[in-house]
Amino acid sequence: MKAPILESRHVTHRFGGQTALKNISFSIEKGEVVGVIGRSGAGKSTLLRFLCALETPEEGQILLDGIDLTKQPENRLIEIRRHIGLVFQHFNLLTSRTVASNIALPLQIAGRPRREQQERVNELLELVGLAGFGEKYPSQLSGGQKQRVGIARALAANPALLLCDEATSALDPESTTSILNLLTDINRKLGLTIIIITHEMDVVRRFARRILALDHGKLIEDGTLIDFLSDGGQKKTLQPLLADIRPKLPNDIAQQMCETDSPGAAIIMRVVHSGEGVMPPFFGALAQRFTLDAALLQGGVTTISGQPVGDMIVSLRGERRDEAVEFVKELVKSMEVLGYVPHHP
């Protein structure tokens, strides 16, 4: 196993008697793309400030390449921060400098020679697709372009780690897509470890292979999106995060649905499945084997990181319904009963 590039060990922090983070532990390997998700107030921003060595937690350790950031003196931390790239929600570009001069700033701080700065800036402008924009000022750029400059600046000093703080939250959907594609591209080309912190599940779904979820200062889940979808039924705290990207129960069904079973009622279930090959063709199998009335109410199959994943809401009605439910349970990754729709003859 490779040594982790970034590790958080039992990090706990309080703000005026209130716990902002509670016993957060995880480790990230080189080249990973990780999404950290949580609603506002979940502790994401606090965690980010610890990860980029801007602040120190009260308890626990943050290790970057094996160096404990919580035990370094300020002048050493200044040096360490030069190896971490940070991308901001509101770009935070200096309005008094041109695009090229903004990108050169980390190199200037690191004391690189002017010639090298210029070469690197041109290289980076090319990488982020802004060749020829060097002499413009940030105020002349669109939001998406500003964020590209922000990314180029974060990459300038060849960081070991790229941290993105809500990097797409201020952008329109089109720019969001292009920025996420750019980040994915950078991860692939440079093998750079990227952590994106966001409140939007849609962003991590499209971008991160691994997701950490924070809620009220606690790490409530660490896994792939498939893990998230299959655990969504059990963990109530995950549901609000997943709500945006999951199929929703159609309104008319939701109105008819009740919690208790009755004779001849249809069962409404949320089914998650993933794996090699295609989804088990269980609609056909169910109809044939149990002579059931099986219907897909909402959802379908999408591909996540090259794997087909099905997330859907189905309804089953018939004499041998309960046998069928058992059969489905065996077949899929996770299953959750949402309710029953009574039979109206």
Place this chain on the structure above:
Amino acid sequence: MSPIILNVILHATLQTLEMVFASTAISVLVGLPLAVFMIVTGPNGLYRLPIIGRLVGIIVDALRAVPFIILLVVLIPVTRFIAGTSLGTEAAIVPLSIAGIPYFARLAEVSLREVDMGLIDAVKAMGGTRLTIIRSVLIPEALPSLIGSLTVTLITMVSASAMAGAIGAGGLGDLAIRYGYQRFNTTVMMDVVIVLIIMVFIIQMVGNSLTRWLRH
């Protein structure tokens, strides 16, 4: 208008310009570092020196609390010590600067405070030292607004220099009082007023266009 009067007005205008620009230059040279000091030692500042920071703030406010016409008189011994005399244009630069320093410092402090904290964070996260943050973020980002503060200070110095004229500093204020007030020469006084208005207009116009140019 007689060439003599024209000459007198021209001479007074140059004296006023000398007082205004010299005292403003000193105000900026001393006031800007003071403003930076007050910002970086303040709450959430880069350096944690709250007691010294507060002390500087109190001195600045105390100086600003004294009306300029009184400050002029109070400072006569200081002026005499620095300039060798308390009369004349050069001597007037001393009290004008002492009034201008805290004035510009407070204005500049407001300009510096407007700099987005996110930018300071960004440069800090890049591994910038505190000096880098002051040099590459605080001052350049506040520059358009600082130019605005400079314009206001220049115009305030124009009116303050007229007041200094009352105690023998020369310049347009002195001219207006001697000819317009003591000798009832309304023409000279009106001429002085027109010159002052034009002077203020030009300063404001140059200041505005400089600010606009710097804002990109």
